[in-house]
Amino acid sequence: MQRFVSRLVSAPRISNKFLESFPKKRTINKVLFQLDTRLTYHEMYPIFVQVSQLTNKESIPWKKKYPYLKSSDIMQMRNVLVTLRMQNKFVHKDVLAMENKLLNIAAELGNNDAISILSFNVVQAQENDKTKDNDQNDVETANRFIKELYTRNHHLTIKLIGDTFLKNKAYDKAEKYYKEFLKLENNTKLAGEVYGNLGEIQIKQVNGFLEAEKSWLKCIELLELERSSRWYFLLAKLYLSSEPLRAKPLLESCASIGFKDCFKTLGFLELNYFQNYERAKEWFKLGMEITDLECFLGFFDCCLKLEDIESAKNCLKSLKIFQNDESKKVIVDTFLESRKDSMKLLEKK
Amino acid sequence: MYTRLVMVRRYATSTVTKSYPLRLQHLAKTPLYEALDNRYKSGTLQIVQSTNWNTKTTTSSSSEVLTETLNSTRSLPMTKFPRQEILEQVKLDPKVGQWRKFITGWFRIGIYLLKMYKSGIQDTFKVFWDTRNVKREFDIKNGSLAKLVREIEMSEVTIKLSPSSLSKKADVKAASIPLSINRKQLVELIRRDQIWKLPVFFSLVFIFEEISALIFTFFPRVCPYNCLTPGGYKKLSNIYIKDTTGINDNRGLCPLEFNKQGNIKYKPPYAIPIENIYSFLKCFPQSMISGWKLYIYKKLKLQKLLCDQLEKIYQYFLIDDWLLLQGILKTEDGAAKVVLSDKELVNCVMERKLYRKDEDLNEMVNDSLGKNILLKRLFLYWSLRYDETVSFNGEHTFSEKWGVDNISLLKYNAEIVITKDI
Numbered sequence: 001m002q003r004f005v006s007r008l009v010s011a012p013r014i015s016n017k018f019l020e021s022f023p024k025k026r027t028i029n030k031v032l033f034q035l036d037t038r039l040t041y042h043e044m045y046p047i048f049v050q051v052s053q054l055t056n057k058e059s060i061p062w063k064k065k066y067p068y069l070k071s072s073d074i075m076q077m078r079n080v081l082v083t084l085r086m087q088n089k090f091v092h093k094d095v096l097a098m099e100n101k102l103l104n105i106a107a108e109l110g111n112n113d114a115i116s117i118l119s120f121n122v123v124q125a126q127e128n129d130k131t132k133d134n135d136q137n138d139v140e141t142a143n144r145f146i147k148e149l150y151t152r153n154h155h156l157t158i159k160l161i162g163d164t165f166l167k168n169k170a171y172d173k174a175e176k177y178y179k180e181f182l183k184l185e186n187n188t189k190l191a192g193e194v195y196g197n198l199g200e201i202q203i204k205q206v207n208g209f210l211e212a213e214k215s216w217l218k219c220i221e222l223l224e225l226e227r228s229s230r231w232y233f234l235l236a237k238l239y240l241s242s243e244p245l246r247a248k249p250l251l252e253s254c255a256s257i258g259f260k261d262c263f264k265t266l267g268f269l270e271l272n273y274f275q276n277y278e279r280a281k282e283w284f285k286l287g288m289e290i291t292d293l294e295c296f297l298g299f300f301d302c303c304l305k306l307e308d309i310e311s312a313k314n315c316l317k318s319l320k321i322f323q324n325d326e327s328k329k330v331i332v333d334t335f336l337e338s339r340k341d342s343m344k345l346l347e348k349k
Numbered sequence: 350m351y352t353r354l355v356m357v358r359r360y361a362t363s364t365v366t367k368s369y370p371l372r373l374q375h376l377a378k379t380p381l382y383e384a385l386d387n388r389y390k391s392g393t394l395q396i397v398q399s400t401n402w403n404t405k406t407t408t409s410s411s412s413e414v415l416t417e418t419l420n421s422t423r424s425l426p427m428t429k430f431p432r433q434e435i436l437e438q439v440k441l442d443p444k445v446g447q448w449r450k451f452i453t454g455w456f457r458i459g460i461y462l463l464k465m466y467k468s469g470i471q472d473t474f475k476v477f478w479d480t481r482n483v484k485r486e487f488d489i490k491n492g493s494l495a496k497l498v499r500e501i502e503m504s505e506v507t508i509k510l511s512p513s514s515l516s517k518k519a520d521v522k523a524a525s526i527p528l529s530i531n532r533k534q535l536v537e538l539i540r541r542d543q544i545w546k547l548p549v550f551f552s553l554v555f556i557f558e559e560i561s562a563l564i565f566t567f568f569p570r571v572c573p574y575n576c577l578t579p580g581g582y583k584k585l586s587n588i589y590i591k592d593t594t595g596i597n598d599n600r601g602l603c604p605l606e607f608n609k610q611g612n613i614k615y616k617p618p619y620a621i622p623i624e625n626i627y628s629f630l631k632c633f634p635q636s637m638i639s640g641w642k643l644y645i646y647k648k649l650k651l652q653k654l655l656c657d658q659l660e661k662i663y664q665y666f667l668i669d670d671w672l673l674l675q676g677i678l679k680t681e682d683g684a685a686k687v688v689l690s691d692k693e694l695v696n697c698v699m700e701r702k703l704y705r706k707d708e709d710l711n712e713m714v715n716d717s718l719g720k721n722i723l724l725k726r727l728f729l730y731w732s733l734r735y736d737e738t739v740s741f742n743g744e745h746t747f748s749e750k751w752g753v754d755n756i757s758l759l760k761y762n763a764e765i766v767i768t769k770d771i
Contacts, residue, residue, distance in 0.1 A: 209503045210496070241748040242498040242664070245657060275619045 071111035078102040192222030196231040263287030382732040384521035418531040423472040425692035426577035459559035469576035494664040523678035532672040579711040589632040
């Protein structure tokens with residue numbers, strides 16, 4: 001009894017704000033299993049609570065308080081939150097703040113990955129002119145850290161250098177750093193991302209599509225769907241004309257996680273190539289929910305094929321609303337002009 | 350960012366443009382048709398007979414030398430059987446007595462046939478042996494054709510992205526973009542499987558000797574392609590066209606449907622009934638899959654697998670057409686002559702089914718008017734598919750013009766054959 005009471009008294013008080021924003025135990029456990037983390041939920045939870053209550057000025061002796069804790073564990077905790085954010089496609093500002101706090105703590109504890117990410121954040125912020133002049137020292141320190149980490153062959157740093165060059169459209173340099181990274185590490189999730197980006201550089205080169213295809217195949221092999229949907233879609237685009245049968249499952253995978261560009265592509269593939277009008281109609285319906293004009297066009301054709309007059313008429317009404325938009329007016333007009341005969345039939349019915 | 354990929358296929362354009370009908374009558378007035386026709390009339394493109402029966406070596410009968418990378422005459426059958434010439438030669442030979450002229454004449458024809466079979470068998474072996482390295486690089490039965498189609502697509506995108514493409518092309522020219530395979534290698538890869546006909550063929554020739562020619566006339570499918578006589582070839586072409594379409598009607602095989610007004614309407618491969626796909630695949634001269642497999646697919650109604658095979662053939666046509674057109678319309682040395690073999694012309698027409706039942710393609714190609722008709726059919730077919738594509742004279746890629754499904758545009762087109770424009 002005494003033990004129970006003392007535990008109640010010593011346990012940190014958990015704010016309602018935290019309880020509202022923090023995911024449920026079962027969800028976290030699933031991610032912990034996916035990421036194969038060293039710490040369990042029970043070991044992580046008090047740290048999460050404490051981090052959420054942490055203010056900027058406060059410094060906590062983490063090592064003393066949690067002797068089992070390593071800097072890599074903090075990064076894993078951050079990864080848990082990042083993964084959840086990617087999976088749910090939902091950003092909660094408190095959880096995002098917690099991610100940043102975890103990153104800072106990991107850097108304080110000497111984690112190279114965290115230092116690297118923070119340094120690049122500082123450099124990028126300076127490039128975007130977001131920082132003020134008095135932060136010049138931070139930039140210099142960040143650059144020093146990056147150089148130091150690069151000389152030590154720190155994997156993430158090499159990848160982030162590549163990313164920076166890619167962002168600045170210096171493709172040759174980006175490719176060089178990505179290849180350097182892949183020499184050090186080629187079978188991790190991080191390598192998956194590098195393969196994806198490398199593919200995007202290679203496709204820009206003349207006759208680079210074969211290498212791009214290889215890179216993207218490797219990428220989707222290493223990364224989970226949530227993080228590689230973009231490369232699934234690009235690979236499907238590459239196959240679309242020459243091997244539609246290979247493109248279809250890739251696009252369906254993208255659609256399963258709600259990649260918005262793939263609905264119209266899938267719809268037209270089913271409508272024009274596989275002649276499965278019912279399925280095409282369903283894909284277009286999904287696309288129409290995000291008001292994709294091309295999906296309306298496809299849906300109208302599907303309705304005509306399936307002789308669903310009522311839906312076709314409704315779709316036509318919606319299309320006429322699009323005519324008010326100057327940018328879309330031309331497409332809608334051309335489409336309506338080309339379907340003149342079908343519309344006459346519709347009016348008769 | 351992914352402009353290159355986005356350009357591969359734009360659905361917005363295709364959805365709208367697909368419904369516009371194309372009229373056959375207009376094909377003969379298209380820039381591509383006119384450019385091809387001009388090349389032929391000006392002598393830049395020449396069709397020559399590739400073998401002379403009276404010479405032991407396979408040299409050109411005319412002074413022209415066949416374009417090395419476009420022709421593979423060794424893998425194709427003869428277009429003219431010199432029966433009359435041999436008989437005439439015996440008739441004029443004073444060493445042969447009058448009483449034995451008839452027997453000697455037919456004996457020499459038999460000898461000629463056996464020699465032709467011998468060289469046919471040798472050539473079949475040579476084709477198989479010479480293409481072994483290419484086969485390692487391009488496994489056409491397992492996705493290499495699709496890769497080559499992608500290569501063409503990407504080169505089209507490159508042309509489109511280049512600044513020079515912004516200005517409208519004044520005349521039809523093919524940008525000189527080398528493909529990783531040349532036409533000779535491609536067609537020989539397709540034709541190399543003829544070697545598997547040799548065991549049965551060889552045994553029949555060994556048993557029946559000269560009479561085997563009679564057997565092969567009735568059963569031409571037993572014979573390797575390059576050992577066919579014109580008679581056997583005609584029978585084969587009739588079988589192929591009969592099984593694929595009716596005499597004058599169009600059974601809707603392949604993406605386009607032709608109506609009576611001469612309009613061409615889009616029809617994708619998955620809309621084709623299984624029976625029609627089966628008969629088309631069975632009637633393709635250089636089948637890439639065995640007949641029993643096709644039969645099982647048909648019986649089990651495995652449409653996907655049948656369509657997959659159909660697509661491979663269409664991909665082959667796309668690459669073949671592209672390589673031929675590149676060869677004929679290349680820009681770098683526009684003045685240089687392109688010499689095609691008559692065998693290749695006949696084969697192109699037969700593979701694409703641009704003929705009617707009972708037409709003897711070999712006889713036609715040996716007659717100047719017939720040769721012109723065959724060539725113009727081929728030009729019309731190419732104009733339909735490739736006019737206004739970025740590789741030649743237009744602004745759109747092939748995918749943009751025909752779409753993902755339309756890539757496999759090929760069909761027996763009765764109206765191309767009977768159109769008054771030719």
